[in-house]
Structures are given as C-alpha cells and as structure tokens.
Amino acid sequence: MILKIRVRGGGRVVLDRELGNPAGSTPAMVPVGVELSPSPQGLEEEYGTLFTPASLLFLHQLVTEFDNEVDQVLQLRVSRKAHLDASGDLPAFSRATSHIRDDPSWTVLPVPPRLQRRHVDVGDMAPCDTERLLHALRSPAQGLQIDFDDGNCPTFYNQIKGISNVCKVVHNQFPDIPALPQVPVLMLRPRAWNMVEHNMLVNGREVPGPLFDFGLLMFHCGKALYNSESGPFFYLSKVESFMEARLWNNIFLWAQHQLQLPRGSIKATVLIENVLATFEMEEILYELREHSAGLNCGIWDYSASFVNKFGHRGDFLLPDRSKYVNMEKRFLRSYMDLLVQTCHRRGALATGGMAAPLLPPARDSPAHRTVLANVTRLKLLEIQAGVDGFMVYDLRLIEPMQKLFQQHTGGENQLHRVREDVTVTPEDLLCMPAGGVTLHGLQYNIGVGILFIHAWLSGKGHFFYRGQVEDSATAEISRSQVWQWILHQARLEDSQRVVSRSLVVQLTQEVMKELTEVTACQTVRAAERLQTAAEMFLEVVLKRDFPEFLTSYLNLDHTFLSSQREEEASVALLSKL
Incomplete structure (x- = not known):
C-alpha cells in the first residue's frame, strides 16, 4: 500500500497517489484526491x-x-x-x-x-x-x-x-x-x-x-x-x-x-x-x-418546517409556540397518530420526541414535583398514542419514564397496537392551531435564538435556558417564528403592537440584559461573542428570504469558522495546563 502525502499552502494535507482497498479485500489501484485539514x-x-x-x-x-x-x-x-x-x-x-x-x-x-x-x-x-x-x-x-x-x-x-x-x-x-x-x-x-x-475535500469539493x-x-x-x-x-x-x-x-x-x-x-x-x-x-x-x-x-423541527415550506402564506401563521403549540394540537397529534399507525402496520417501531425539561435538584421540592408531573403527562400522551419509546435529556428522568412505560405497556413494545381507529387526512396534518403572539413568546424566541448562536460560537451545540435544554431544533422554531411574525406583521395579544423590525430590535436589546447574566459574560471577549450572536440573530430574522436551515447558515458564516479556530486553540491550551 503506497501513500504519498504533501502539504499545500493553506495547511491542507493532500493525498494524491494510490491506495489498496480496505477490509482485507484484493488491492486495486484507485485515484485518490483527498485534502484534509491538519489535526x-x-x-x-x-x-x-x-x-x-x-x-x-x-x-x-x-x-x-x-x-x-x-x-x-x-x-x-x-x-x-x-x-x-x-x-x-x-x-x-x-x-x-x-x-x-x-x-x-x-x-x-x-x-x-x-x-x-x-x-x-x-x-x-x-x-x-x-x-x-x-x-x-x-x-x-x-x-x-x-x-x-x-x-x-x-x-x-x-x-x-x-x-x-x-x-x-x-x-x-x-x-x-x-x-x-x-x-x-x-x-x-x-x-x-x-x-x-x-475540513475535508474529495475531488476538489x-x-x-x-x-x-x-x-x-x-x-x-x-x-x-x-x-x-x-x-x-x-x-x-x-x-x-x-x-x-x-x-x-x-x-x-x-x-x-x-x-x-x-x-x-x-x-x-x-x-x-x-x-x-x-x-x-x-x-x-x-x-x-x-x-x-x-x-x-418530534415537535420543534417539524413545526419549524411549516414556516420553512409555507411561512410566506398567511394561512400558515404559526402562533406562539410557548402557549399554543404542543402535541395535543390537531396538526401535531394527527402527525403522531399517523406515524404510529404507519410504523406498526409495517412492523416498524415508532418513537416519540425528547423531554427537554431539567429536574430541579431538590427531589422533595414543589418545583421538582411540578416538572416531573408535566413531563409525565406529556409522555403519557405519547405512550397512549402507541409509541414504543422516546428520549429524555436529564438522566434523572430515565427511571421515572421507564416505570411509566412498565405501568402502561408491561415492559414490551406496542407493535401490536396497529391503531385501526386512526384516519388522518391532509387537512388534519395541515391545520394550524388557533392562537396569537404574546410578548413573552416573542422575547423567549429571541432569547433562545441568540443563545443558540452564542453556543455555536463557543463550540457547543446545546445550552440550558429557563429550566430546560435547548438545541438547534428549538433554535430553528424560535428564529422561524420571529421571521414569520415580522413578515405578516402579527399583533401582540398583550398590547396589539405590531411585530415589526423596530420592535424586534428593541426587544433584542432588552433581552440582552438577561442573557448577559445567563451566560455570565465576565470578560470582554465573552461580552463581544454574545453581542456578535445578537447581531447574527437579527441578520437572520430580518432577511427578506428565509434561510432554510439556521445551522447551514451559521456553518457557512465566516464568523463561525473563525470562532472555531479560536475555540480549538483555547481547548488545546487548557489541555496543557
């Protein structure tokens, strides 16, 4: 097996000769044009x-x-x-x-x-x-x-x-x-x-x-x-x-x-x-x-896809997710019922989404009992719909949720439940829930969107905010709703103010005060990173055309690419201390 490596300008390793086949198979001569960034x-x-x-x-x-x-x-x-x-x-x-x-x-x-x-x-x-x-x-x-x-x-x-x-x-x-x-x-x-x-190119791409x-x-x-x-x-x-x-x-x-x-x-x-x-x-x-x-x-990526595909249509204005969007609503319940029916009809397993809440540390506290009760109620809905499993983030939720499955399924999957009672039409799947926009929901979406971008600039893919884990799925629905509400000039239930560019900019400045405390910005660099995240969030939600995926948008942005190098250098330095 022959491998020649040379380093090109820009620091990429270039493999430009020929290698034998892997897995012990007969060697064959194949051209290799691989460029790989250094470690x-x-x-x-x-x-x-x-x-x-x-x-x-x-x-x-x-x-x-x-x-x-x-x-x-x-x-x-x-x-x-x-x-x-x-x-x-x-x-x-x-x-x-x-x-x-x-x-x-x-x-x-x-x-x-x-x-x-x-x-x-x-x-x-x-x-x-x-x-x-x-x-x-x-x-x-x-x-x-x-x-x-x-x-x-x-x-x-x-x-x-x-x-x-x-x-x-x-x-x-x-x-x-x-x-x-x-x-x-x-x-x-x-x-x-x-x-x-x-960090890897094959055949120049x-x-x-x-x-x-x-x-x-x-x-x-x-x-x-x-x-x-x-x-x-x-x-x-x-x-x-x-x-x-x-x-x-x-x-x-x-x-x-x-x-x-x-x-x-x-x-x-x-x-x-x-x-x-x-x-x-x-x-x-x-x-x-x-x-x-x-x-x-799931719920949030799926809900965000409605804005992605139909967000410019007034008939598909998605109301405040924190108040009006949950798996009990017709469009989401129909989607879950159809998924379970489809899977079980074909002998496949159907699984539900992830429970994002974090349990408060004091097990006997009212807050702990409230969070556990809410998670139990929502996951019981999924079990009753026929799912065979779901996800949690907090490891302390594993055993309570396993006991919930044990109580209602006897510890087995639910493939036997073919849900012959379910009939789902396109109208069921495309029926937007009733409801409006609240000031709290708009502020919450702004906060989640900014904190997700801040997490990415810090080399992290998820973060904690107001008692639960947030990731790209919740960031997608958050920035999608803000963009859509601006486009359709939605009105706030609380005050009848129009969700406009100027209002979102104003609220972003107000939310930043809370986020500065949440992220514990104790250095100039940390404060600058949070400010950069806020500016990038506004750039995304104020664009004329809707960026299909927030992660793609960020992954192609020079700000994120340069921050990668900074974070990796910082990690390497810390590992030596």
Whole structure:
C-alpha cells in the first residue's frame, strides 16, 4: 500500500497517489484526491487513529460513489419548494406511490433484540462531551442518541473528539465502562444532508457532513458493533422524501458490501422532522425495509418546517409556540397518530420526541414535583398514542419514564397496537392551531435564538435556558417564528403592537440584559461573542428570504469558522495546563 502525502499552502494535507482497498479485500489501484485539514491541537493521537490510509480510501470511495446523488436530493428539495411557492399547491399523498401504501403484504425486517424494547433513550448526547457520555453509559437508559446533529456543534475538534470517543466505547477502551452488550445501545446520528464538512475535500469539493460522519463511524466501528449484536444502528435526520431514504439505503448496501457485513446489518430510525416527509412515511419505510428500525416524531423541527415550506402564506401563521403549540394540537397529534399507525402496520417501531425539561435538584421540592408531573403527562400522551419509546435529556428522568412505560405497556413494545381507529387526512396534518403572539413568546424566541448562536460560537451545540435544554431544533422554531411574525406583521395579544423590525430590535436589546447574566459574560471577549450572536440573530430574522436551515447558515458564516479556530486553540491550551 503506497501513500504519498504533501502539504499545500493553506495547511491542507493532500493525498494524491494510490491506495489498496480496505477490509482485507484484493488491492486495486484507485485515484485518490483527498485534502484534509491538519489535526486540531490536542487531538493528534485521535486524528492519527481515525485518518489511516485505509479509512481515507473508504471515505474517498464513499464520497465519490454518492456525491452526485447527494446533490440530486438537495436539488429535489429546491425544486419541490419552488413548485409549492409558484403553484400555491399543498402537499398530499402521492398517487404515483399509492401502490406502495395500498399493498398490505410488505413489512420491514424484524429489528434485532436490542432494539425491540428500547423505551428510553438519552437525547442530545454530543459525543465530544466525554464526561456526560461516560455518565450516560453507566445509566439505566436503554439507548443513547449519539448526536452529531441537533445537539452538537460541528467544529473539527468536536467531530474528531466525538467520533474518537465512539470508537473508544465500541472497542472498550474507557476504564470502568463495560463492554458493548452491557451498556445502552448506541444510536449514531450523523449530520443531516444540509451540512458540509469544511475540513475535508474529495475531488476538489467539500465532503457532505453525513458522509464524513457515517463513513468514519462505519469504517472504525461497524464490524465491532455487528459482532457484539449492538449495531450498527443510526438515526437519520431531516429526511424530506422517500428519494432521500432510497439514497441512504443505497449507502447502507454499499458500506455493508465494502466492509463484508451481511445485507441488512445496518438499522436506521428516520426522524420525520419535515411536513413533506409526513406524506411519504410509508414510502420511506418501504425504501428502507431491509434496514429500518422505525420512524421518530418530534415537535420543534417539524413545526419549524411549516414556516420553512409555507411561512410566506398567511394561512400558515404559526402562533406562539410557548402557549399554543404542543402535541395535543390537531396538526401535531394527527402527525403522531399517523406515524404510529404507519410504523406498526409495517412492523416498524415508532418513537416519540425528547423531554427537554431539567429536574430541579431538590427531589422533595414543589418545583421538582411540578416538572416531573408535566413531563409525565406529556409522555403519557405519547405512550397512549402507541409509541414504543422516546428520549429524555436529564438522566434523572430515565427511571421515572421507564416505570411509566412498565405501568402502561408491561415492559414490551406496542407493535401490536396497529391503531385501526386512526384516519388522518391532509387537512388534519395541515391545520394550524388557533392562537396569537404574546410578548413573552416573542422575547423567549429571541432569547433562545441568540443563545443558540452564542453556543455555536463557543463550540457547543446545546445550552440550558429557563429550566430546560435547548438545541438547534428549538433554535430553528424560535428564529422561524420571529421571521414569520415580522413578515405578516402579527399583533401582540398583550398590547396589539405590531411585530415589526423596530420592535424586534428593541426587544433584542432588552433581552440582552438577561442573557448577559445567563451566560455570565465576565470578560470582554465573552461580552463581544454574545453581542456578535445578537447581531447574527437579527441578520437572520430580518432577511427578506428565509434561510432554510439556521445551522447551514451559521456553518457557512465566516464568523463561525473563525470562532472555531479560536475555540480549538483555547481547548488545546487548557489541555496543557
């Protein structure tokens, strides 16, 4: 195996010769044009372990094989949005795929035993946070959502650290952590299709973020996960159509062949986070029927997708989420009921969203009891709807929620509940809840949006605010609502003031006083970062055209890219002290 490396101007490592095939297969001569940024300071060992000649070849082949198809599904998103805008049409169940929905004979393959009774996963588990990861691995949770997407900030440092930590768990390299079969099952969540990896180029183009994450995780962990009967299992984020599911299925087939794993080894849960995907859930399961672990329903990314697709239409003005938007509303309850019915009809597992509240530390306090009661009430609604599991963020919620499942399901999944009582129409799915806009809701959305951008500039993908965890999903709905309310000149219930550009700017200045205390800005640099976050938030919500994804917008912004380097340098310095 021959590998020649040279360093080009700009600091990228360039692999420009030829490598043999990975996984012990017959060597073949393949051209390699990979450019890779140098190791983040402090991660030289992890970097060297992950980026071997064989793994780089695997990544090169993976990206070369599927890069054009990634472009095609992203172009399909643009064309569908353009059609909806130009025609004024609304989504519906497609006649072209009715034969799939009308055929009662097909089901997904049964999932492995470790997925059959997975009631409570831990969500927003950014794997670069080693301390929290190890704590969760020792918890009684049945699964961990190893999140490179919503709860993670994709700096190069975080990606390398996170993937390396997953490899260490899989290969039992952490002291005092049991081997794979004895720890919660790892549900690996690569970035979504809208994200790119700036630090690696293949054939002169930046690599799609999900291919970077999936490729390294599969190459280094796939066989070990399979041999221990613990995977490889994935969450697939922000899938919008069955064509995207078909692309993932082709990627799975390719990776299994390359790594000499049996067909169907990979199992994936698709997160239905977009309103268009709701009309194609059966088709999505059908495309992934050899590899499906089911579907997942959330609330905030899904709600934000309405603004994304229809936000300029007055009929789709989404009211104050803190007061009028919850899973009891018709459009969300219909979505959850249809998801459960669809999954169970096809033998797939249906999972619910994440409980974001944090339990107050004093267990006997009224505040603690109130939070636990609210979480219990909302999660009981999901159990009664027929879900087979859901997520929590606070590890202290694991056992109470497992007991809740035990009480109402006997500890089993609910696949037997096919929900024949459910009939969901397009009107049910597209019915916006009644309600208006409150001053509190507007201020809350502003605060969440600014704090999320501030967290990203600090190299973090989630943060805590007013008693619960917030991540990119809540940031998406927050900035989406502010943008939409300005566009439609919504009026505040409290005072009948119009939500205007000037009002949002004024309220941002007022909210910043609270946020300065929340973020404990004790240095000039910290205060400047918070101010930058506020300016970026205003830039996003005041734009004429709606940025499709906040994370994409930030990931391409020079402010975030320069802050990455600053944060990684700071982490490296601290590690030496």
